[in-house]
Amino acid sequence: MNKPKILVARAVFPETLARLQQHFDVEANQADEPWSAARLTDKLKGKVGALTTGSDRIDDTVLAACPSLRICANMAVGYNNFDINAMTARGVLATNAPDVLTETTADFGFALLMATARRMTESEHFLRAGHWTTWRYDMFAGVDVHGTTLGILGMGRIGQGIAKRGAHGFGMKVIYHNRSRLEPALEAECAARYVGKEELLRHADHLVLVLPYSAASHHSIGAAELARMKPTATLINIARGGIVDDAALALALRERRIAAAGLDVFEGEPRVHPDLLTVPNVVLTPHIASATIPTRLAMANLAADNLIGFLTQKKPLTPLNIEVLATK
Numbered sequence: 208m209n210k211p212k213i214l215v216a217r218a219v220f221p222e223t224l225a226r227l228q229q230h231f232d233v234e235a236n237q238a239d240e241p242w243s244a245a246r247l248t249d250k251l252k253g254k255v256g257a258l259t260t261g262s263d264r265i266d267d268t269v270l271a272a273c274p275s276l277r278i279c280a281n282m283a284v285g286y287n288n289f290d291i292n293a294m295t296a297r298g299v300l301a302t303n304a305p306d307v308l309t310e311t312t313a314d315f316g317f318a319l320l321m322a323t324a325r326r327m328t329e330s331e332h333f334l335r336a337g338h339w340t341t342w343r344y345d346m347f348a349g350v351d352v353h354g355t356t357l358g359i360l361g362m363g364r365i366g367q368g369i370a371k372r373g374a375h376g377f378g379m380k381v382i383y384h385n386r387s388r389l390e391p392a393l394e395a396e397c398a399a400r401y402v403g404k405e406e407l408l409r410h411a412d413h414l415v416l417v418l419p420y421s422a423a424s425h426h427s428i429g430a431a432e433l434a435r436m437k438p439t440a441t442l443i444n445i446a447r448g449g450i451v452d453d454a455a456l457a458l459a460l461r462e463r464r465i466a467a468a469g470l471d472v473f474e475g476e477p478r479v480h481p482d483l484l485t486v487p488n489v490v491l492t493p494h495i496a497s498a499t500i501p502t503r504l505a506m507a508n509l510a511a512d513n514l515i516g517f518l519t520q521k522k523p524l525t526p527l528n529i530e531v532l533a534t535k
């Protein structure tokens with residue numbers, strides 16, 4: 208019997224591929240070639256499923272050209288690369304990869320916060336360049352983390368993980384803003400207090416962004432919001448590029464209107480706004496918050512299990528548009 212055809216749009220772990228090959232006729236991109244939208248569409252033609260990543264855009268144009276497609280399984284918790292409405296309208300199931308990356312990503316958020324507050328990359332560059340000749344009282348003096356106020360914008364699972372690290376590990380006072388307030392028990396677990404966005408901006412010593420990207424969250428942090436922050440504050444973005452206006456941030460950093468920023472995600476990545484590359488008080492990493500081997504393997508395997516579960520038994524593990532299941 209012919210196996211159903213699927214596409215794996217980016218390189219994945221060989222064991223994930225082997226698992227998929229037990230069930231499907233797999234076309235894989237193990238060479239990790241960068242595909243244009245047109246090439247991705249061509250590759251998707253005739254396929255019933257796809258394992259995608261955040262850089263593979265699935266919109267109505269792609270879907271219209273690929274009527275056999277029934278599921279796209281994203282190897283990411285974020286899914287702003289999917290046009291969910293178009294997928295639902297065309298009866299294509301979308302799945303993401305939540306939970307398996309929560310703690311790893313929260314670890315990274317905290318690491319980026321600490322590296323930013325304590326100027327770790329800036330001072331390392333200085334040392335590597337051979338500029339270190341003596342001790343000086345204010346050399347790379349940064350801002351404290353312990354005992355300060357941690358602000359979190361977006362209080363999903365990753366935000367909660369960061370809150371717990373800050374409150375219980377570093378004695379930080381935690382304030383957060385979110386579309387909806389957490390249940391009291393969860394607030395107590397995170398030792399976090401709900402505040403309005405204005406209060407969050409004005410009181411946070413370290414502001415961490417962990418909200419999903421959508422048209423509504425585009426440029427949630429722009430010039431006006433940066434102007435409300437403390438001049439000693441740091442801003443950390445591990446959510447998505449586009450949530451921050453990168454040009455406005457680069458200017459605020461250059462003019463020292465906030466102390467520093469740590470960015471793992473960028474508007475239009477992998478392109479980085481050139482002004483961010485020339486300001487010293489920013490730590491820049493290439494979208495690696497979930498990048499440990501065990502976590503990336505768990506993400507890939509969850510995406511694979513969604514494909515297997517749905518295409519063999521109509522039982523995906525983490526569906527996003529469940530209304531599609533009712534029509535299958």
Ligand code: DGY
Pocket residue numbers: 261282283284285286308494497
């Ligand atoms: C996610 O899972 O959304 C991450 O940003 C992908 O690396």
